[in-house]
Amino acid sequence: MADTEVKKIICSSCGAEFEDTLPKCPYCGSLNYKGAEAEYLGKLESMRQDMQQLEQVPEKELKKKLKKKQKFVIKLLILLAALAAILAVIVFRAQYIEPRDARADYLWEKENFPVLDRLYREQDFEGLTDFYEQAVIEDRTIDRWEHSGIFTRLMSCRNAREYLALEQSGETLRDYQETQLLDDYWILRGLEYSRGMSEEDKEYIRPYVEATLNSLADRYTFTAEEEKKFEDSLRNNYGYPRYEDCKEYITKYNE
Structure with a gap:
């Protein structure tokens, strides 16, 4: 049976937890690139199928359909513009944002997760919060810690x-x-x-x-x-x- 469990992520802007398939954080509106990319590709595929259906309609009938659906065409153009903007953000991120350094992440986790474990055992809530805030500022993989x-x-x-x-x-x-x-x-x-x-x-x-x-x-x-x-x-x-x-x-x- 396929694994249908939805992965959760923590928003780097507001700290809220939400599904990684969403295009943006539902609480503060920050863009979630993975979800936005998936949404873009899904809408693009939907439009591709719509265009294929239009190609199969005879010319006279097509003109009638387009005339009746001018509002739909306008909305489609607006949607295309919005999708193009999302794609531009995704492309920019892919080209100009450096990929994570897996080795650096591993070394940071190896050094710092034991510290988090100690703070957890000691119930040092202030210490844990301080550690988390600093890790977010430094863009560390603290979300991989088990707690x-x-x-x-x-x-x-x-x-x-x-x-x-x-x-x-x-x-x-x-x-x-x-x-x-x-x-x-x-x-x-x-x-x-x-x-x-x-x-x-x-x-x-x-x-x-x-x-x-x-x-x-x-x-x-x-x-x-x-x-x-x-x-x-x-x-x-x-x-x-x-x-x-x-x-x-x-x-x-x-x-």
């Missing part, structure tokens, strides 16, 4: 604590900061729905997640409808809320 699924929630914990610290220092959070804080809150609430980590890792990180959630316990008041809307989003998106819903909530209650 890498915990990093999204660790980052949400850090973000939430930093925003709360800003408030405690006397600053007023702006709407986009409030939105990000609410997004992190629901990411932490979505721990149970995450498919990016083992049950063991969920239990490992749970006390740290719950401590962060407790610090936000009195911050939000949701109606039953709002609660259901967010919960449904977590259930359908592997533990992640829709950023648009968070933005809508903050806008509504800050008016």
